[in-house]
Each structure stands twice: as C-alpha cells, then as structure tokens.
Amino acid sequence: MSGHVITVAQQKGGSGKTTIALNLAVAFHRRGLTVALLDTDPQGSLGRWFMTRVESGEDPGMEFSTASAWGVSYECDKLKRQADVVLVDTPPKVDADLRPALRASDLVLVPVATSQVDVWATESVLDLAGREGRETLVVLNRARPGTRIAIEVAQTIADLGVARAQTILGNRVVYAEALGQGKGVLERGKGAWAPEIEALADEVLAAAGAG
Template sequence: MSGLVITVAQQKGGAGKTTLAVNLAVGFLQRGLSVALLDTDPQGSLGRWFMARRDVLGEPGLEFSTSSAWGVSYEVEKLKRSVDVVIIDTPPKVDSDLRPALREADVILVPVAASHVDLWATEGVLDLARRENKRPKVVLNRVKRGTRLDAEVRESAEQLEADLLDAVLAHRVVYAETLGQGLGALEAARKGPAHAEVLALLAELTD
C-alpha cells in the first residue's frame, strides 16, 4: 500500500469524524504502515488528540499536519511521498472548500451516527463527491445494535448513492475515553468489542 488517501467527511457535527480518523490511523500503525494525519478542521480536535498522544507516549508514531482547504492538494502530495497512508479530517460543513479533500481521496469515508438527521446530512457530501466522480463509503457510527432506529437508519442508508459498509462502530465509552488519552480503541488496556469493530472496518476498507 503506497500513498493511500482517506478523506473523512460529514456535514453534521458530532458524527464522529475525528474518532474514525484516529482509530483508522492507529489501526494502520499496528499493521506496520506509516501514517500521516492532515487536519483541515479549524476546530482542531485531531491536533488536540495528536498533542495528547505525544504527551502520553513521547513519540506519537505518526506524522501530523494542518492545512487550509485550498492547501490540501499540496500538502497531500508532499505527505504521500513519505508515508503509506494519509488520513484527512475535514470541517463539519459542505461547500466548495471541501472539494480538494474529496478530489485527493482514494477513499471517501462518511460517518453516519444512528439517526435520520445524520443520514439527511450526508446528501451534501455525496453530491460533491459525485461531482468529483467519486463514490463514498458510508460507515454507521455510535450505533445501538438491535434497536428499531438502527434498523431504520441502515435500511435508509442502503438507498444512498454510496457503498454502505458492513462494519459498524457501536456506541461505546471506550472510543471517547481513548480519544481523550491520545490513543485509539486498539490501544485500550483491555480488549473489548471495539477492538473487533475497528479491525473489521480496516479489513473492509483495505482487503
């Protein structure tokens, strides 16, 4: 795998973009791949995670960079020369500023928290992706398995012009806990269901 670029995008805030980005990054690291994170979100959550990771581990084990929306293409081109995987975290909005991050992506990953509101918010991202001739992948996040809402959202998501992944991330405290510690769920002290969820997502994206 050389220079794979994954852009995580979603119009609605709180969908779990940063959670998804960091857990994928840690997963790729554990596969022995080199990773760079590119934060284009002014809120800077990904940068805070990186600094927390550096404080905890000393050596974070991955590269980190920030960029304005229109500097994305240049930054990605530079990072791809030095790492196996580039993961781009984007702001919670959909406008022309997002297009460079979509254009550079080999994979566009759209997290959808288990609600109809989040599902509706994907339309803008899907429209912009279409204009770039890209077909995004939708991953259900913060899912409460076995609920009626989960079933309804999954059924509706299957109708989108996107590939709905089988892998899901459930609503688990460990994702928030490890995020605040500068870690991923795969680095939690105890292996739990989140461990299997992240591995399943990685496998579906790359195998």
Template sequence: MATIITLAQQKGGSGKTTLCANLAVELAARGHGVALLDSDPQGSLGRWFMTRYERTKGLQGDLTFSTSSAWGVSYEAGKYKDSHDFVLIDTPPKIDSDLRPALKVSDLVVVPVTASQVDLWATEGVLEMAARDGKRPLAVLNRARAGTNLTASVQAALSDLEADPAASIIANRVAYAEAMGTGQGVREYPGAKAAAAEIAALVDEILGRLDL
C-alpha cells in the same frame, strides 16, 4: 505512493474525528506509515495527537501530523505521497466549496453517519458533492445502538444513497471517548476489545475496497 482517505460529514457530532484517529492507530499498528492531516479549524484531531505525543514523551513516532487550510490540502497531502502509506484527512463539519480539494485528492471518502434521520439527511449533501468529483464514498454507521429499529432503518436507507454502506458498524461505546481523551485509539486502550474489533473489521473492509 500514499493512499489518501478523507473523512467527511456535513453534520457535527458524527464522530468523524474519533473515527479518523482510530483508523490511523489501527493502520499504524499493522505496520503502515500513516500521516494525519487536520483541515478542521476546531483542531480536535490536533489536540488528540498532542495528548498522544505528550503521553509518550514523543517516543512513539507511529503517526505523523500536520494541519492545513481547506485549499492547502492537496499541497500538504502531497508532502507524504512518497514517505507514507496512508494520509488520513479530517475535514470541517460543513459542506461547501472548501471541502472539494480534499474530495478531489482522495482515493476513498469515508462518511460516518450516526443512527438518526437528521444525520441521514445531512449526508446527502456530502455524497452529492463527492459524486460530482466521481467519488463513491463508503458510508459507515457510527455511534449505533445495536438491536434498535432506528439503527436497522438507517442502515437500510444508506443503500439508497450515492454511497456504499459499510458492512462494519461502529457501536456507541464510551471506550471511544475515553481512549480519545488519553491520546490513544481503542486498540491500545485497556478494556476496549469490542471497540477494537469493530475498528479492525472496518480497516479490513477499507483495505479490501482499496485492493490493498
């Protein structure tokens, strides 16, 4: 039975799609069957996947990809429940009733939060909606700048929200954007060892949380 992980955040620019792609690549590299489901009309995850497909001429079949409307998420995710280990759902950057189907089917909701007070405020709506469905998300500090007071204060503030703050912090590194542009994850991208270590640590944390 596939484990379903939904990435959600009301505010655009949180790095949600980049995080989704990198989690998928890391999980696949560890031998897991991973399906990606893009319910965001912007289609950024799909563009990344097609760049990856074209780059490898379709020979690297480590990931499965499909799109879905917000209300078709449950049906689409169900297609992979017996054939894959994980389904990762990328959702639109908004908080309304369209997000609820993805939250309902999730075993884990991951909410990326950039190190800004505005993102912290935006996160509250997602967490409240998740709480209504009995979910306690994992809040991941993303695009953070190490050693700054702002990063430290946002990380501390996450503990006061309806979420569990991830111990793993994803730094603001150009390698993430560069790897996405080539259809890769940072694990595969030359010179991205620090970024790859961050993603690996986050995947370890996620698997531990899921008892997998």
C-alpha cells in the same frame, strides 16, 4: 509508489469524523503501515489528540500536519510520498472548501450516527463526492445494532444506492475516553471495540485500493 489518501467528511457535527480517523490511524500503524494525519478542521480536535499523544512521551507512531482547505492538495501530495496512508479530517460542513480534499482522495469515508438527521446531512456529502468522481463508503457510527432506528437508518442508506461498510461501530464510552488520552481504542486492551475497528480497517483499506 505513493500512499493512499482517505478523507473523512460529513456535513453534520458530532458524527464521529475525528474518532474514526484517529482509530483507523492507530489500527493501520499497528499493522506496520506508515501513517500521516492531516487536520483541515479549524476546531483542531485531531491536532489536540495528536499533541496529547506526543506529550505522553512515547513515539506517536505517525506524522501530523494541518492545512487550510485550499492547501490540502499540496499537503496530501507531500504526505503521500512519505506514508502508506494519509487520513484527512475535515470541518463539519459541505461547501466549495471541501472540494480540494475530495479531489485529493482515493476514498471518502462518511460517518453516519444513527439518526434521521444524520442521514439527511449525508446526502450533500455523497452528492459532492459523486460530482468529483470519488469512491465513498458510509460508516454507521454510535449505533445500537438491532434497534429500530439503526435498522431504519441502514435501510435509508441502502435506498441511496451507496456503498456502506458492513462493520458498524457501537455506541461505546471507550471511544471518547481513548481520544482524551491521545490513544486509539486498540491501545485500551481487548473489548468489543477491538474487532469493530480491525474489521473497519480491513474494509477501508480494501475500498481505498490499499488492501
């Protein structure tokens, strides 16, 4: 049985794609799932995180690979024969280069930071995923629940008629700190971030058909 491919995509930079990908990877690994990461973003942030993890001297707990946009399908086919879950990080753009990653996916996660600009950027990703017939799940990230902008963004997403994760990731410094150390926030002890990531992991696995 092959693994499930989950691609994280968003046109706007700074939406938290890499942060979400690596924290889900850690969460899945801690549940006993075998995990592979595939970085298709030329910036290589996910790769830098992984190498920082390796250099700590501990078992990173997951496999890592890179691919150009057009090598994604081959790499995904290879990795999902080895892993229960393959997480794909993509560049902050939406064009023909994104299509191979979408086609290889069981689920497309679309992070949206709480600003109207992020919502506008989301529509093109959702449109492209829809054309490829792929399931999508919008994730509100760096949010301050209860604020007017968070409520407005959530309503705009609802008006688009797409699935949105019930879990909202807060605007917490610990996410950036953990990334810089080659860790996920679940490896930084217990705090408000832990139930957030665990709950999101539950939703993502269910939406990808891997739960």
